Structure formats: C-alpha cells, structure tokens
C-alpha cells in the first residue's frame with residue numbers, strides 16, 4: 001500500500017521541522033537598570049570600590065572593600081552578612097563609600 005508509505009514519510013518530514021532561531025524574551029532586561037536596589041556593579045561605575053558598613057549593635061563603622069564581590073550583588077544584601085570586628089554582631093547597615101570619591105583625582109570642578 002503506497003498510501004501508508006506516504007503517511008510515514010510525511011510524519012518523518014513533520015518531525016524534522018523545528019522552529020529555530022526563535023529567541024525567548026530576556027527576563028533580565030528589566031531588572032538590570034530600573035527597579036531594585038543599587039548593585040555593586042552600579043556602585044563601582046559611580047566610583048566607590050568599598051562600602052561603608054555600620055554595626056547595628058555597637059555603631060562601629062568600617063570601610064569594607066568589595067572588589068571580590070560580583071557586580072550583580074545588591075548593596076543592601078551585604079548588610080546582613082557583615083560581622084562586626086568590634087563586637088562580633090552579625091548585621092550592619094551598609095551603603096556605598098562615597099567618601100572615597102573625594103580623594104580620587106578626577107575631573108576638576110569649575
């Protein structure tokens with residue numbers, strides 16, 4: 001029966017058809033810039049290479065270099081992981097160390 005052969009051939013043809021080159025939408029496009037907390041990558045692009053951490057228990061303040069941390073790490077996410085070198089408390093409030101900008105030779109101000 002020729003019709004059966006045709007049918008089988010048709011199935012094979014169909015199964016070899018695949019959509020290619022169709023790109024899935026990039027979910028990271030939105031989270032990169034707009035909403036959300038500042039990341040270390042953002043911070044570095046603005047100048048500071050360290051964060052200013054203040055112990056929530058004793059108020060001890062320390063400048064912590066974050067060169068080893070990935071760019072996508074949100075700055076606030078580091079706070080709960082900071083252990084105070086003074087009292088040992090885990091958890092600090094953190095922010096970019098803007099004071100670093102003052103010592104850096106850059107564009108002269110008008």
Ligand SMILES: [Zn+2]
Pocket residue numbers: 055056057058059060084085086087088089
């Ligand atoms: Zn402390």
